[in-house]
Amino acid sequence: MARRNLNRVMSFGVSDVALELVMAYIHDPCDRDAVSLVCHKWYEIDALTRKHITIALCYTTSPERLRRRFQRLESLKLKGKPRGAMFNLIPEDWGGYAGPWIREIAEGFNCLKFLHFRRMIVKDVDLELLARARGHMLHELKLDKCSGFSTDGLLHVARHCRCLRTLFLEESVIEDRDGQWLHELAINNTVLETLNFYITELNKISVRDLELMARNCRSLVSIKVSDCEILELANFLLAATTLEEFGGGSFNEQSEKYCVIKFPPRLCRIGLSYMGRNEMPIIFPFAAQLKKLDLLYVMLDTEDHCQLIQRCPNLEILEARNVIGDRGLEVLAQSCKRLKRLRIERGADEQGMEDEQGLVSQRGLSALAQGCVELEYLAVYVSDITNASLESMGTYCKNLSDFRLVLLDRQERIPDLPLDNGVRALLRGCEKLRRFALYLRAGGLTNVGLGYVGQYSQNVRWMLLGYVGESDGGLLEFSRGCPNLQKLEMRGCCFSGQALALAVLQLTSLRYLWVQGYGASATGSDLSTMVRPFWNIELIPPRVTIDPENQIVTEHPAQILAYYSLAGQRNDHPETVVPL
C-alpha cells in the first residue's frame, strides 16, 4: 500500500501510459539514469522504453543482467579492450569476447536492431549464430576494431542479414579467405546504405560486386574500402549516384590515367589513400562542397595540403598527419571557418619521409584558435608548444568539447614549459570540455599545474594524462577536483601505487582507471588501499613481445586496469592478466 502511494505521488497522478510516452522523449543516458532512480514504477518504465545502451566496458556487467533489465533493447554498443589496444599496448588475447553477448542476444533480445562491438574479439561461430538468430531484424552491425573472425563469418552475415543498412568493419583484423561475402551482400541486399571495410586487409573482393551493389542498393550513401586500385573503381563510382561518402582505395598507376575518374555528384566526404600531388586535382571539381576530408593516408607535402585546403571553404571535418604543418593550419584558419573537428596525427619520424615543414607548433595552434572558432574536437601532435597558444584556445574556442594534445619528443628543449598557466586558461575558457588528453614530458606540468587540471575540469568525463606532475602530491591535489571524471588513463607518470590508490578513492565519479608506468614498487600491496566491493583490479605485469617480421623486441611496463563491475571478477583472462 505504501509503495503504491509512493508511486502515485512520484508520478503526480500521471498514468503509466502517459509516463511511457513522455519517457520516450528522454534520450540522454544521465537523464535516464536519474529517471530510473525515482521509484520502482519509473525504473520499470525506463527499462521498457530505453532504446539504446552503451556499455563502456563489457566486463562491468553480464549479458544476463542486461537482458533482465532491458529486454526490449533496440540498440546496443559494447566496448572491450582498453583504448591502449589501438596503440599495441594490450595483449591480443586480453579479452572482450563478444561470444557471451551474442549468445544472449540470440536467445533474448527480440527487438535488437543496432549492434556495435568495439575492440572486441568476435569469432566466426558468433557471427553465424547472430546472423541466424537475429539476421531478419538486424539493421546495423558494426565490428569496429575487432578481431578473431574471417570472411566466412561475414558470409553468414551477408546471407542472413538481408535488411542490413550498415555493415561497418573499419580497422578490424579479419582473416581474408575470399570475396564471397561481398558477392552475397551485393545480391541479397537492396537497402544497404553504409558499407565500411576501410583499413582492413580484405583484398580478395571483386570490384564487380561493388558495381552490382551500386546498382542494387539505390540508397547507398557511404562506401569505404580497403586498398583497391582507384582506376578499377571507376565504373563503381559512376554507378553509385547517391553516394555522399567515399574512402580508401589506392593509386598504383601513372597519374595521367586518373583524370578519367568521375565522382558521384553528391560526394561531400572523401579520403583517398596514397593520393599524391599529381592525382590531387581529381578532387578539385568538387572540393568546394566537401564537408569531410581524410588526408591521413595521402602522400602529400605541406604545400600540397595548403593547395587543397584553400579550395574547401565548407570543410567541417579534417584529418591529416602533422605534415600539414603550421602553414597548413594557417591556411585552414583562413579558409575553413566552419571547421568543427580537426585531428592531426603523428607522421613518420625518419629523415626525408615527411616534409621538413611538416611540424605543428604554437604558431599553427594560435592561428587555428582565432580562425576556427566553431571547433568542437581538436586532437593534435605538436613538436613545440607555448602557454600563450593554449590560452588562445581557451579564449576563442568556446565550443570545444574534446581536446587532446600530445607533445612529441623530437625537439629536445621546449622553452615555454611548464604549461601550467596555459592549461589552466584553456580549461577555464572551454567550459563545455568533456574529454581531455594531455601528453607531455618531464617538466611539462608541475604539481600546481596538475592541481589546476583537477580544479578547472568540472565537466570532463574522460582524461588521458601522460608525463604530468612531479610527485604524488600533484596527483592527490588533482584527485580532489574532477567531480565528473568517470574514466582516467595515465601513462608514464611518476606516481606511486599508493598515491594512485588514494586518488581513486578521492575521485568521486571514477569508474574506470588505466595506468601504465608508475613509480615505486609495482606490486599489488601498494594498490590494496583501493580494494573495495565491486571494484575489479587487474594487473598486466611487465612483459616482452617480439615482432617476428621485423625482429623487434619490445618491453612493456606493467599496467593497472581497475573498474567497477556488477559481474564480479572475470574468468576469461589470459595468463598475461593477473586479477587482484
Added chain:
Amino acid sequence: MSKAIADLDFFGVERDTCSKLQFQKFLEPQKSFRGVQGAISKINPQLLKNLIASGTTFSEGNRQEHLLSSPSTPAVNQNFLRTLPVLIPVARSTSEIPPESAQLTIFYNGTVRVFDVPSDKAEIIMNFAQTELPAPKLVASSSKEAGPFDNLSGADLPIARKHSLRRFLEKRKERMTLVSPYDLVAACGGQEDKDSVRS
C-alpha cells in the same frame, strides 16, 4: 599463449637434490645440474618471458596468483609463498658450448625448464633474478635487442604509435622502395627508424 608447466619429473639421478628443491639452498647459482639437463626437453622461450614477468610482480609479502596456473578454482592458488626463480647458468660451467646460445636451466617451485638463450640475455636474467625488491621495471626500449631491465623513470616510455598509422607508414615505405629503392635510401640518410619499435 602457452599454458604448459614443465611437468617433467626429476629423475633418480639427482635424488638428494630433488628433496632440496623446496628449500632456499637452490639460490646458490654455483650448483650444476648437468646430469639432469640432458633428459629435459626444451620449452618455448615464451615461458621465460612469463616467468620473468611473474618474477617482477611478486613480492615477499604479497603473493598473487601465479601467471602460469589456470584461473580455475581458488583452492589451487593457495601456494603463494614462492621464492624467486633459481637461475642455473649452465653456460658458465660448460666451456664447450658456444657463447652465442647456451642452455639456461631454471628450477622453480618443483618444475624445471630449459631454454636456449644467448649469454648476454642470460646475464640479464641472472642479474634480474638476484635483485632485491622492489623489482626493477622494464624499460620500453627503442633499440632492436632487449635492453637491460632498468628502473623505469618517467621519460623512458616512448610515445605509442597508433596501429593504423603505423601500418600506413610501413606500407608507404614499401611502396617507395618498390618505385625507387635507391632514392629511399638517400632520402632516409641510411638511418633506419623502426616506427614499430616505438610502442
